Amino acid sequence: MTYIEFLFDIEKDLRNIWDTVNNPIKYGHDFSRNIPPSLLNVSRGKTFEESKSELNKINSKFYKSSIIKFFVKVLNDSWSNIEGEYIKRLEKITAKPFAFEKISAFITTIQRCPYNVGENSFMVYCFSNVFDIMRASGHEIFHLHFHKHYWHEVEKELGNQKTHELKEALTVLLNLEFRDLWFAEDKGYEIHKELREFIRAEWNKDKNFDILINKCMKKMKGGSK
Numbered sequence: 001m002t003y004i005e006f007l008f009d010i011e012k013d014l015r016n017i018w019d020t021v022n023n024p025i026k027y028g029h030d031f032s033r034n035i036p037p038s039l040l041n042v043s044r045g046k047t048f049e050e051s052k053s054e055l056n057k058i059n060s061k062f063y064k065s066s067i068i069k070f071f072v073k074v075l076n077d078s079w080s081n082i083e084g085e086y087i088k089r090l091e092k093i094t095a096k097p098f099a100f101e102k103i104s105a106f107i108t109t110i111q112r113c114p115y116n117v118g119e120n121s122f123m124v125y126c127f128s129n130v131f132d133i134m135r136a137s138g139h140e141i142f143h144l145h146f147h148k149h150y151w152h153e154v155e156k157e158l159g160n161q162k163t164h165e166l167k168e169a170l171t172v173l174l175n176l177e178f179r180d181l182w183f184a185e186d187k188g189y190e191i192h193k194e195l196r197e198f199i200r201a202e203w204n205k206d207k208n209f210d211i212l213i214n215k216c217m218k219k220m221k222g223g224s225k
Helices: 010-022 037-043 048-058 067-094 130-149 151-158 160-177 190-205 209-220
Strands: 004-007 103-108 121-125
Touching: 004 067, 010 037, 010 048, 010 103, 037 048, 067 103, 067 130, 067 160, 103 130, 121 130, 130 151, 130 160, 151 160, 151 209, 160 190, 160 209, 190 209
Parallel strands: 004 103, 103 121
Antiparallel strands: none
16 A cells, blocks of 8 residues: 555646745745746736636646656656655654555646645646655655644644744755655755754754754744754
Protein backbone atom coordinates (compact mmCIF):
# COMPACT_ATOMS: atom_id res chain seq x y z
CA MET A 1 0.00 0.00 0.00
CA THR A 2 1.19 3.50 -0.81
CA TYR A 3 -0.07 6.44 1.21
CA ILE A 4 0.54 9.20 -1.34
CA GLU A 5 -1.32 9.20 -4.65
CA PHE A 6 -0.51 11.64 -7.45
CA LEU A 7 -3.54 12.78 -9.44
CA PHE A 8 -4.62 15.33 -12.02
CA ASP A 9 -7.82 17.30 -11.49
CA ILE A 10 -8.62 20.16 -13.88
CA GLU A 11 -10.97 21.87 -11.43
CA LYS A 12 -8.33 21.97 -8.72
CA ASP A 13 -5.74 23.40 -11.10
CA LEU A 14 -8.14 26.08 -12.31
CA ARG A 15 -9.03 27.05 -8.77
CA ASN A 16 -5.36 27.23 -7.81
CA ILE A 17 -4.67 29.56 -10.73
CA TRP A 18 -7.60 31.78 -9.81
CA ASP A 19 -6.70 31.87 -6.12
CA THR A 20 -3.06 32.67 -6.86
CA VAL A 21 -4.01 35.56 -9.13
CA ASN A 22 -6.34 37.05 -6.53
CA ASN A 23 -4.30 36.19 -3.41
CA PRO A 24 -0.73 36.27 -4.74
CA ILE A 25 1.45 37.20 -1.74
CA LYS A 26 2.63 34.58 0.75
CA TYR A 27 5.69 34.82 3.01
CA GLY A 28 6.79 37.91 1.10
CA HIS A 29 6.74 36.13 -2.25
CA ASP A 30 4.46 37.13 -5.14
CA PHE A 31 3.35 33.85 -6.71
CA SER A 32 1.52 35.64 -9.52
CA ARG A 33 4.73 36.96 -11.09
CA ASN A 34 5.21 33.95 -13.34
CA ILE A 35 1.59 33.50 -14.34
CA PRO A 36 0.99 34.34 -18.04
CA PRO A 37 -0.84 37.64 -18.68
CA SER A 38 -3.68 35.80 -20.39
CA LEU A 39 -4.50 33.94 -17.18
CA LEU A 40 -4.10 37.07 -15.09
CA ASN A 41 -6.43 39.08 -17.29
CA VAL A 42 -9.34 36.66 -17.22
CA SER A 43 -9.30 36.04 -13.47
CA ARG A 44 -8.03 39.09 -11.62
CA GLY A 45 -10.80 40.74 -9.62
CA LYS A 46 -13.39 38.17 -10.73
CA THR A 47 -15.03 35.27 -8.97
CA PHE A 48 -13.87 31.75 -9.71
CA GLU A 49 -17.11 30.93 -11.49
CA GLU A 50 -16.69 34.00 -13.71
CA SER A 51 -13.14 32.99 -14.57
CA LYS A 52 -13.29 29.20 -14.82
CA SER A 53 -14.49 28.82 -18.40
CA GLU A 54 -11.89 31.20 -19.87
CA LEU A 55 -9.08 29.71 -17.79
CA ASN A 56 -10.07 26.26 -18.97
CA LYS A 57 -10.08 27.41 -22.59
CA ILE A 58 -6.59 28.92 -22.31
CA ASN A 59 -5.16 25.71 -20.84
CA SER A 60 -7.27 23.33 -22.94
CA LYS A 61 -4.41 21.96 -25.06
CA PHE A 62 -2.46 20.97 -21.99
CA TYR A 63 -5.51 19.51 -20.25
CA LYS A 64 -6.24 17.34 -23.29
CA SER A 65 -2.67 16.12 -23.65
CA SER A 66 -2.18 12.37 -23.51
CA ILE A 67 1.16 12.95 -21.79
CA ILE A 68 -0.50 13.84 -18.49
CA LYS A 69 -1.47 10.29 -17.56
CA PHE A 70 2.07 9.08 -18.23
CA PHE A 71 3.52 11.92 -16.17
CA VAL A 72 1.22 11.07 -13.27
CA LYS A 73 2.33 7.44 -13.51
CA VAL A 74 5.99 8.49 -13.39
CA LEU A 75 5.34 10.47 -10.22
CA ASN A 76 3.47 7.62 -8.55
CA ASP A 77 6.17 5.11 -9.51
CA SER A 78 8.96 7.42 -8.35
CA TRP A 79 7.35 8.18 -5.01
CA SER A 80 6.52 4.54 -4.31
CA ASN A 81 10.24 3.80 -4.38
CA ILE A 82 11.02 6.25 -1.56
CA GLU A 83 7.80 6.46 0.43
CA GLY A 84 8.63 3.73 2.93
CA GLU A 85 12.01 5.23 3.78
CA TYR A 86 10.59 8.76 3.89
CA ILE A 87 7.87 7.80 6.39
CA LYS A 88 10.34 5.78 8.46
CA ARG A 89 12.64 8.79 8.78
CA LEU A 90 9.78 11.23 9.43
CA GLU A 91 8.51 9.09 12.28
CA LYS A 92 12.00 8.63 13.72
CA ILE A 93 12.90 12.34 13.56
CA THR A 94 9.65 13.61 15.07
CA ALA A 95 8.94 10.59 17.30
CA LYS A 96 5.35 10.76 16.05
CA PRO A 97 3.42 8.22 13.95
CA PHE A 98 2.48 8.85 10.35
CA ALA A 99 -1.25 9.25 10.96
CA PHE A 100 -2.68 9.32 7.43
CA GLU A 101 -4.46 6.60 5.49
CA LYS A 102 -4.19 8.50 2.22
CA ILE A 103 -2.80 11.82 0.99
CA SER A 104 -3.67 13.14 -2.47
CA ALA A 105 -1.05 15.03 -4.49
CA PHE A 106 -2.54 17.04 -7.36
CA ILE A 107 -0.38 18.38 -10.16
CA THR A 108 -0.81 22.05 -11.03
CA THR A 109 0.34 24.17 -13.97
CA ILE A 110 1.59 27.07 -11.83
CA GLN A 111 4.40 27.35 -9.31
CA ARG A 112 2.25 27.94 -6.24
CA CYS A 113 1.61 24.57 -4.62
CA PRO A 114 -0.62 24.86 -1.54
CA TYR A 115 -1.60 22.09 0.83
CA ASN A 116 -5.04 21.46 2.34
CA VAL A 117 -5.25 20.12 5.89
CA GLY A 118 -8.97 19.37 5.67
CA GLU A 119 -8.54 17.27 2.53
CA ASN A 120 -5.13 15.79 3.40
CA SER A 121 -3.87 16.98 0.03
CA PHE A 122 -1.20 19.13 -1.58
CA MET A 123 -0.16 20.26 -5.05
CA VAL A 124 3.05 19.90 -7.06
CA TYR A 125 4.25 21.92 -10.04
CA CYS A 126 4.08 19.79 -13.16
CA PHE A 127 6.91 21.57 -14.99
CA SER A 128 9.48 20.80 -12.31
CA ASN A 129 11.80 17.85 -12.74
CA VAL A 130 10.90 14.61 -10.98
CA PHE A 131 13.63 14.99 -8.36
CA ASP A 132 12.30 18.37 -7.27
CA ILE A 133 8.71 17.13 -7.27
CA MET A 134 9.78 14.35 -4.91
CA ARG A 135 11.45 16.98 -2.72
CA ALA A 136 8.34 19.20 -2.86
CA SER A 137 6.18 16.24 -1.90
CA GLY A 138 8.34 15.54 1.12
CA HIS A 139 8.07 19.23 2.01
CA GLU A 140 4.26 19.29 1.90
CA ILE A 141 3.86 15.98 3.72
CA PHE A 142 6.13 17.38 6.45
CA HIS A 143 3.66 20.27 6.78
CA LEU A 144 0.67 17.94 7.08
CA HIS A 145 2.51 15.86 9.68
CA PHE A 146 3.29 19.02 11.66
CA HIS A 147 -0.38 20.06 11.56
CA LYS A 148 -1.45 16.64 12.79
CA HIS A 149 0.86 16.49 15.79
CA TYR A 150 2.14 19.97 16.66
CA TRP A 151 0.01 22.75 15.24
CA HIS A 152 -2.53 23.11 18.04
CA GLU A 153 -0.02 23.37 20.88
CA VAL A 154 2.41 25.59 19.00
CA GLU A 155 -0.33 27.96 17.88
CA LYS A 156 -1.38 28.48 21.51
CA GLU A 157 2.15 29.73 22.20
CA LEU A 158 3.02 31.61 19.03
CA GLY A 159 -0.25 32.53 17.33
CA ASN A 160 -1.25 31.66 13.78
CA GLN A 161 1.26 33.66 11.74
CA LYS A 162 4.37 32.62 13.65
CA THR A 163 3.23 29.00 13.68
CA HIS A 164 3.04 29.12 9.89
CA GLU A 165 6.55 30.62 9.82
CA LEU A 166 7.92 27.88 12.07
CA LYS A 167 6.21 25.17 10.00
CA GLU A 168 7.88 26.52 6.85
CA ALA A 169 11.29 26.95 8.41
CA LEU A 170 11.36 23.43 9.83
CA THR A 171 11.55 21.99 6.32
CA VAL A 172 15.26 22.83 6.36
CA LEU A 173 15.49 19.43 8.06
CA LEU A 174 14.74 17.86 4.69
CA ASN A 175 18.22 18.94 3.59
CA LEU A 176 19.82 17.38 6.64
CA GLU A 177 17.97 14.09 6.94
CA PHE A 178 16.20 13.32 3.63
CA ARG A 179 18.17 14.79 0.75
CA ASP A 180 19.58 11.47 -0.45
CA LEU A 181 16.02 10.41 -1.28
CA TRP A 182 15.64 13.04 -4.04
CA PHE A 183 18.97 14.91 -4.42
CA ALA A 184 17.27 18.32 -4.55
CA GLU A 185 17.63 21.19 -2.10
CA ASP A 186 14.76 22.56 -0.07
CA LYS A 187 15.48 26.29 -0.29
CA GLY A 188 12.57 27.74 1.67
CA TYR A 189 11.57 31.40 1.67
CA GLU A 190 14.08 34.21 2.06
CA ILE A 191 12.03 35.67 4.92
CA HIS A 192 12.71 32.52 6.98
CA LYS A 193 16.45 32.33 6.26
CA GLU A 194 17.59 33.28 9.78
CA LEU A 195 15.19 30.86 11.46
CA ARG A 196 16.19 28.04 9.12
CA GLU A 197 19.85 28.63 9.97
CA PHE A 198 18.96 28.55 13.67
CA ILE A 199 17.09 25.26 13.21
CA ARG A 200 19.99 23.76 11.28
CA ALA A 201 22.46 24.65 14.03
CA GLU A 202 20.27 23.49 16.90
CA TRP A 203 19.33 20.22 15.20
CA ASN A 204 22.98 19.35 14.76
CA LYS A 205 23.52 19.86 18.49
CA ASP A 206 20.69 17.61 19.66
CA LYS A 207 18.52 15.69 17.21
CA ASN A 208 15.40 15.84 19.34
CA PHE A 209 12.39 17.34 17.55
CA ASP A 210 10.43 18.30 20.68
CA ILE A 211 13.45 20.07 22.13
CA LEU A 212 13.97 21.81 18.79
CA ILE A 213 10.35 23.02 18.71
CA ASN A 214 10.69 24.44 22.21
CA LYS A 215 13.92 26.22 21.31
CA CYS A 216 12.30 27.70 18.24
CA MET A 217 9.27 28.90 20.15
CA LYS A 218 11.49 30.54 22.75
CA LYS A 219 13.48 32.28 20.03
CA MET A 220 10.37 33.43 18.19
CA LYS A 221 8.84 34.82 21.37
CA GLY A 222 12.01 36.85 21.94
CA GLY A 223 13.73 34.65 24.48
CA SER A 224 17.39 33.80 24.56
CA LYS A 225 18.79 31.11 22.34
